Amino acid sequence: DTVLTQSPALAVSPGERVTISCRASESVSTGMHWYQQKPGQQPKLLIYGASNLESGVPARFSGSGSGTDFTLTIDPVEADDTATYFCQQSWNDPRTFGGGTKLELK
């Protein structure tokens, strides 16, 4: 199975730029997607196909990467962005998720 590795946690100040990384154990081409999950809620799709912004998601969110290295960028970060962010690949079977990066605001 394709293992997706994310840093466990990040802390940033409002107004700053933050990058959240996801590394795949094998190539997933551009079959990488990003989700935001707040406590007690279901995940919300932010980015699909590595760099495509989902409808209704603020343009502060962007994604990049291909192959094995991917990045979710939030610029500028707002207080409401406090959440856990998951990457997920759909290129290889089975689909797998990263362990999540918990974003905290200082």
Add this chain to the structure above:
Amino acid sequence: QVQLKESGPGLVQPSETLSLTCTVSGFSLTSNSVHWVRQPPGKGLEWMGIIRSGGSTDYNSALKSRLSISRDTSKSQVFLKMNSLQTEDTAIYYCANFRFDYWGQGVMVTVSS
């Protein structure tokens, strides 16, 4: 609009079988796939399986021997059955559409005697 809603028992005895239902609205199961995903408390997401628009299924190999996904298109319902439950199967169980742009609220399942 598109909606998915999971339902099922909140408590299951160890070694027993879990049965969950995902009721969808706003789209047809004959032209859309549905995933099941679970999340143990405080942990990450695990993809469990998919039932495709044509009715075929794919499962996470780690769960394949215990898991079955089926559907009733006339009732717009997708079913998950997983046997031989253990405490590590305690989780929130979600259903989601093919693109994962719509998810249910999730149902918490606790495996305990």
